[in-house]
Amino acid sequence: MNETTMLPFTHASFQQHLSAHRLMGSRCAACGAMHLPPRAICPACRSAQMTWVEFSGRGRLAGFTSVFIPPTVMAQAGYGRENPYLSGVVELEEGPKISARLLGLDAAHPEGISIGQPLVVDFIDQGDGEKRSTVLAFRPLS
Amino acid sequence: MPATRSLPRPVAIVAAGISKFGAFPGKSSRDLFVEAFLDMESSASKGMDARAIEALYLGNFSSELFEHQGHTAPLIAEAVGLTPIPAVRVEDACASGGVALRQGVMAVASGMYDVVLVGGAEKMTSLPTAEVTDALATAADTQYEIPAGFTFPGFYAAIATAYMHRYGMRPEHLMNVAIKNHENGALNPNAQFGVSISDWMQSRIAAAIKKGKPAPTWQNVWDFLHDDSANPMIAWPLRLFDCSPITDGAAALLLVSAERAADYTDHPIYIIGSGQASDVPLHGRSDLTTLSAARNAAQQAYQMAGVTPADIRFAEVHDCFTIAEIVATEDLGFFPPGDGYKMAEDGVTARNGAKPINVSGGLKSKGHPVGASGIAQAVEVFKQMHGLAGERQLKGDVSLALTHNVGATGSTCVVHIYERKN
Numbered sequence: 001m002n003e004t005t006m007l008p009f010t011h012a013s014f015q016q017h018l019s020a021h022r023l024m025g026s027r028c029a030a031c032g033a034m035h036l037p038p039r040a041i042c043p044a045c046r047s048a049q050m051t052w053v054e055f056s057g058r059g060r061l062a063g064f065t066s067v068f069i070p071p072t073v074m075a076q077a078g079y080g081r082e083n084p085y086l087s088g089v090v091e092l093e094e095g096p097k098i099s100a101r102l103l104g105l106d107a108a109h110p111e112g113i114s115i116g117q118p119l120v121v122d123f124i125d126q127g128d129g130e131k132r133s134t135v136l137a138f139r140p141l142s
Numbered sequence: 143m144p145a146t147r148s149l150p151r152p153v154a155i156v157a158a159g160i161s162k163f164g165a166f167p168g169k170s171s172r173d174l175f176v177e178a179f180l181d182m183e184s185s186a187s188k189g190m191d192a193r194a195i196e197a198l199y200l201g202n203f204s205s206e207l208f209e210h211q212g213h214t215a216p217l218i219a220e221a222v223g224l225t226p227i228p229a230v231r232v233e234d235a236c237a238s239g240g241v242a243l244r245q246g247v248m249a250v251a252s253g254m255y256d257v258v259l260v261g262g263a264e265k266m267t268s269l270p271t272a273e274v275t276d277a278l279a280t281a282a283d284t285q286y287e288i289p290a291g292f293t294f295p296g297f298y299a300a301i302a303t304a305y306m307h308r309y310g311m312r313p314e315h316l317m318n319v320a321i322k323n324h325e326n327g328a329l330n331p332n333a334q335f336g337v338s339i340s341d342w343m344q345s346r347i348a349a350a351i352k353k354g355k356p357a358p359t360w361q362n363v364w365d366f367l368h369d370d371s372a373n374p375m376i377a378w379p380l381r382l383f384d385c386s387p388i389t390d391g392a393a394a395l396l397l398v399s400a401e402r403a404a405d406y407t408d409h410p411i412y413i414i415g416s417g418q419a420s421d422v423p424l425h426g427r428s429d430l431t432t433l434s435a436a437r438n439a440a441q442q443a444y445q446m447a448g449v450t451p452a453d454i455r456f457a458e459v460h461d462c463f464t465i466a467e468i469v470a471t472e473d474l475g476f477f478p479p480g481d482g483y484k485m486a487e488d489g490v491t492a493r494n495g496a497k498p499i500n501v502s503g504g505l506k507s508k509g510h511p512v513g514a515s516g517i518a519q520a521v522e523v524f525k526q527m528h529g530l531a532g533e534r535q536l537k538g539d540v541s542l543a544l545t546h547n548v549g550a551t552g553s554t555c556v557v558h559i560y561e562r563k564n
Contacts, residue, residue, distance in 0.1 A: 011285040037286045063430045065299035066378040067291055071279060072272045074291055081374070087291040089300055089425045097425040099283075099290035110378040115307035135289050 057121030064088030154410035163509035201239035239516025240547030262514035327503020334509030389509030415559030417442025433552030451475035516547035
């Protein structure tokens with residue numbers, strides 16, 4: 001237990017955990033359902049009694065793309081037609097899925113990437129000081 | 143299973159109009175809506191007096207980001223001279239138009255109003271493409287999806303990869319949808335890219351020769367669609383021709399109670415089914431190969447209408463990307479899961495097929511002014527049912543049709559079923 005276990009079940013709290021390189025979701029204290037992203041209310045049993053839970057970070061690829069025409073923020077980071085990047089939906093071994101960047105796979109040859117590919121969590125830290133932020137990523141489980 | 147609901151009283155479409163779809167510098171969403179409104183007025187076979195209109199429901203996704211203009215509905219009402227009627231803007235991303243239609247249906251069915259204008263308008267081409275992409279991305283979950291680098295083509299690409307893995311589809315299969323919808327759109331004078339891909343290829347070859355450049359060596363449309371220079375990758379496995387365009391456009395419908403329908407036409411088009419559902423972001427779903435909001439909305443609409451998927455003669459579905467049309471034809475119950483791409487390949491969904499899909503050209507060829515698309519689908523149903531669809535007019539029985547309009551990756555879906563009874 002530490003002070004982060006008292007955080008509200010919000011995106012800001014999720015990001016605070018992520019910046020500490022922890023993939024945290026919520027677990028319903030009433031029915032045990034695990035939620036990622038974290039939820040304040042359990043849609044399964046309607047309970048609002050939640051606790052934070054850390055996910056193992058192991059999962060499998062459920063769907064993905066290699067982005068050749070990026071949004072502005074990714075274009076500014078140097079991505080584009082000659083330098084595509086991968087985004088995917090990852091199914092965690094605990095059950096929930098999450099959207100994330102995919103690292104360590106060949107974005108220029110996405111036809112070689114397989115659905116079901118085992119993955120492990122990684123974290124992309126961007127910026128410094130006040131502007132530091134962390135983006136969720138996964139890479140192949142080796 | 144949702145409860146079967148019924149409309150308290152029947153609602154009919156008696157007039158329908160559409161602007162030209164395309165890129166129109168100097169035309170605002172208001173100007174485009176005026177075009178659609180005038181086209182609608184001219185479609186009422188017995189004429190119409192706009193002073194009878196009691197309310198406006200307007201589908202518009204993001205006039206703030208596209209035109210730096212909020213509070214759009216009263217301005218649209220003013221543009222067509224309808225102040226001081228209540229004017230309500232409806233926003234559910236790319237399903238805004240279909241949801242505005244549903245709000246209008248409920249307003250007439252409830253007995254609150256007898257004559258309601260529903261419309262959709264979007265002005266998208268005033269921003270550079272990257273900023274349009276950013277604006278559209280606000281329809282996704284900007285906290286948990288967008289930071290992962292997803293774009294809208296990217297989301298549907300992820301759906302495509304899951305679908306390919308499960309059912310053995312290849313990226314080439316998607317091209318059948320693009321080829322078909324451009325062939326349909328070539329017969330629609332309101333379409334933004336109303337040209338077949340074959341003719342598109344020939345014009346590229348002719349342009350190269352005219353400029354004295356080496357002529358491309360494409361032997362057929364498949365060569366053309368596999369060429370990165372002609373059909374660049376956007377988000378693998380989706381290429382340019384898998385994506386609907388960025389479009390300015392508007393569309394309008396006049397909804398009335400059954401008692402008032404004969405004032406406007408001898409052939410009212412009744413809305414006999416309406417369904418709508420929401421869903422979690424893409425990553426929250428147990429199955430990435432189907433949109434459960436579409437299945438849910440369709441079930442509601444079929445139950446209300448008392449018809450089955452086999453009864454539907456033709457449909458306009460939300461083909462924002464080629465894979466979306468394939469998934470839609472399965473979600474609507476036209477084909478079993480995993481068969482949609484084969485039906486597109488076999489011509490079942492072609493204009494002369496057993497289940498014509500997107501005879502208008504769809505979002506793909508007609509264009510996708512997001513807030514107007516759901517209304518434009520109903521305009522096509524009206525035109526087909528009145529024999530006003532020109533060269534793309536369907537032969538045979540067109541008395542029962544369906545529209546399917548999706549917001550984002552299916553966080554919203556709205557389905558309507560239409561019947562011409564005489």
